[in-house]
Amino acid sequence: MLTAPNWVSVQRRNRLAHKGETHMADTNQQTGTTGMQLALAWLFVGIPLTWGVIQTLINSMKLFQ
């Protein structure tokens, strides 16, 4: 038999589990990644990284001068 504090914790756990399931069901109904989103994600990190690599490459050429 459940004591009072245990009963409260079981109820709380059930509520949280239900909330999680509902949320997961909601997200599963949404659409997936578009090509634009994918390109934007890569450009967001790719542009600064490429700029940095080019800067370093230019500086590295001093070794061969």
Place this chain on the structure above:
Amino acid sequence: MSFLDRSYSIAKPGFNRWVVPPAALCVHLCIGQAYAFSVFNLPMTKLLGITQPAPGDWSIPELGWIFSIAIFVLGFSAAIFGRWVEEGGPRRAMFTAALCWGIGFLISAFGVYIHNIWVVYFGYGFIGGIGLGIGYISPVSTLIKWFPDRPGMATGMAIMGFGGAAFIASPLSVWLMGLFSTSTHIGVAETFIVLGVVYFVFMMVGAFIVRLPAPGWKPEGYVAPAQASKLITTSDVYVYDALKTPQFWCIWIVLCINVTAGIGVIGQASAMAQEMFPGKITAVAAAGFVGLMSLFNMAGRFFWASTSDYIGRKNTYFCFMVLGFLMYCTVPYSGSIGSVVGFVLAFLVIISMYGGGFATVPAYLRDMFGTRYVGAIHGLLITAWSMAGIFGPVLVNYIRQYNIDHGVPKAQAYNVTMYIMAGLFVIGFIANALIKAVDARYHMKADNNADRAQLGVGAAAKPAGA
């Protein structure tokens, strides 16, 4: 803050897994700034004197501690928070890392403003160091779960960002300091504030776009091996049980040696090149050599980690140990015959393997201990980096000084160190050769695995012996 919960970052159907590497790069491109912290050293020695150091200004050794504390805290925060990162999910971990990293910069800016080095140690070194540790391991297991077919390549891409971050941070910091500096003021504090805010925003973008695969998700066309191969397990090992296996400590030794060999020469590369080839390599050319080394450090992370998907992790580390031994034996010979090309090539190979070692090790751990706790186990392994951060510079700098003090010409002062490094690779070779599949008694029980797979979390995990 429930959007940070693990359950809220489960990917919906149709989510493209190639969005996850940019999310990981958002974090690693920011925290890798640590490699470029030295650009602040000189300006921070003149905060009071402006044109030259004045009494009361900070010295270079005092400032050197900022980076050392950050790297030390990185290793230990990764070890301490590894399990929390694994169980809380990548979004919560990335958010925490962004918060620590950003606030670390803001506290340091305050420390610079009031000119108190202890505040900077606390801000960048301690708080920022925690952000470094959590941020470094946060995307690793997520990437491994999204790319079970190419785990090396996936983690290689993220950890490549850590190596490449200095390329962005270094010129950006110099430009910002120029922008905020006047004839009576050096704009270090303002630069820290801008960097703190920019890095926080950049890392939060990563935290928002990162997703976990739904339980049971597999890439299209991928068939998971039904049985474990010789060195790739299909079971999981509980994080603290991994510490009881000889495999963990063998990989720890191999990583520590690989990092020791690289980290020692990174800091001393410019001086070493000029001293070994006086008149042939000028200060400007040496700066170019350092730049080329950092490019190979970054490229090696992607190249070696991707290669390991084809040749296997153990074979990749065999390559590191054998090539490392040969390259370190070659350096004194190149110096003796005055071959700049031989010297440069040897160090470029060594430094590519230094980066490659970092990038390949998460996949090695996944092969040995499974995917469930790979992030947490990786966190524990990072302590090898902290130790190597002490061994490497000590081996290079102190032995060089000892030789010079005993009359050895500067051009030959590094030879003993090179042979010691080559000897370390022999130990690493043996440690790598000893790595076999983890004994089944360390594997987590099947019923626990099934429970947690259903929940999509590792919180309910019970170790094999529990």
